[in-house]
Amino acid sequence: MLFLEHRTVEETVLSVTSVGSNMSRWKCGIEGCDARFENVESAIIHQTTEHERHECKVCGTIVPEGYFAIRHAFDEHTRAEFVRAYDADSSAVRVREDVKEAVEEVADLNRVVKTLRDEGAL
Numbered sequence: 001m002l003f004l005e006h007r008t009v010e011e012t013v014l015s016v017t018s019v020g021s022n023m024s025r026w027k028c029g030i031e032g033c034d035a036r037f038e039n040v041e042s043a044i045i046h047q048t049t050e051h052e053r054h055e056c057k058v059c060g061t062i063v064p065e066g067y068f069a070i071r072h073a074f075d076e077h078t079r080a081e082f083v084r085a086y087d088a089d090s091s092a093v094r095v096r097e098d099v100k101e102a103v104e105e106v107a108d109l110n111r112v113v114k115t116l117r118d119e120g121a122l
C-alpha cells in the first residue's frame, strides 16, 4: 500500500477556495480528493468519515485524517517534533497553522464532534 504511505499530514491541507465574487468555499485537500463544501463543518465530517485514518508519526496515535490530524499534531506536539517526524519545513508548518486557525475561527466544532459521535465515527 505504497499510496497510503504518501498520504501524510504534509499533504493534508484543508484549504479555503474562493469561488465566485464573495463566496468562499471549503475544499478537502487530502491527496487525490477534490471534494468541495459549502461549510467547514461538512468538510471536517467528510475528512473524518470518508478518508482513511492517519497514524501520527510522532506518537503513533490513530487520528482522523484532515483537520483533526492537523489539530493533533500541533496541540499535542511541538513544531520541532512535527518538523522532525514529518521531514517538514517551516512553510509547511505555517500552512497548517493557518488552516487550523481559519477552521477554528468559523467552525462550530462542538457540533462537528457531536455529529461524528452520533454517527459513531469518533
Ligand SMILES: [Zn+2]
Residues within 6 Å of the ligand: 028, 029, 030, 033, 034, 035, 046, 047, 050, 051
Ligand atoms: Zn476528501
Ligand SMILES: [Zn+2]
Residues within 6 Å of the ligand: 056, 057, 058, 059, 060, 061, 072, 073, 076, 077
Ligand atoms: Zn501524535
